Amino acid sequence: MKRFLEEFKEFALKGNVMSLAIGVIIGGAFQSLVTAFTDCFITPIINSIGGAEIGGHFQIFHTGQYIEYGAFISAVINFIIMAFVIFVIMKGINAIMDLGKKKEKTAPLTRKCPYCMGEIDIKATKCMHCTSDVPPVQE
Numbered sequence: 512m513k514r515f516l517e518e519f520k521e522f523a524l525k526g527n528v529m530s531l532a533i534g535v536i537i538g539g540a541f542q543s544l545v546t547a548f549t550d551c552f553i554t555p556i557i558n559s560i561g562g563a564e565i566g567g568h569f570q571i572f573h574t575g576q577y578i579e580y581g582a583f584i585s586a587v588i589n590f591i592i593m594a595f596v597i598f599v600i601m602k603g604i605n606a607i608m609d610l611g612k613k614k615e616k617t618a619p620l621t622r623k624c625p626y627c628m629g630e631i632d633i634k635a636t637k638c639m640h641c642t643s644d645v646p647p648v649q650e
Contacts, residue, residue, distance in 0.1 A: 542593065549589045554581055
């Protein structure tokens, strides 16, 4: 049991797990902020469409049951706002992560035949297009 608790402690305190936990907490807080925005600003605008008696829903065949289209549209707008913000945050994080990395230049794998200008392998000694003898590449 002691070994199990040590393994769990090692797993739980790793950087990735802690980063995920912080991300979930911040995401939940941001979700409540976006939900408040849509409930306080977007939903009243949607509810005003069609007059005061509609109010963001309509009755189904006079049964007392309503389709709440205002709440659905509000949830869709809420999702779009969250998805856009997460996209922008991830673009920023990826840009920051790429700042320190240098792009390595790779050696070319092909070259041009000096006679026909066709693409040939860098190690080729004969052109596959015009069958000319091609001098080897100096390394």
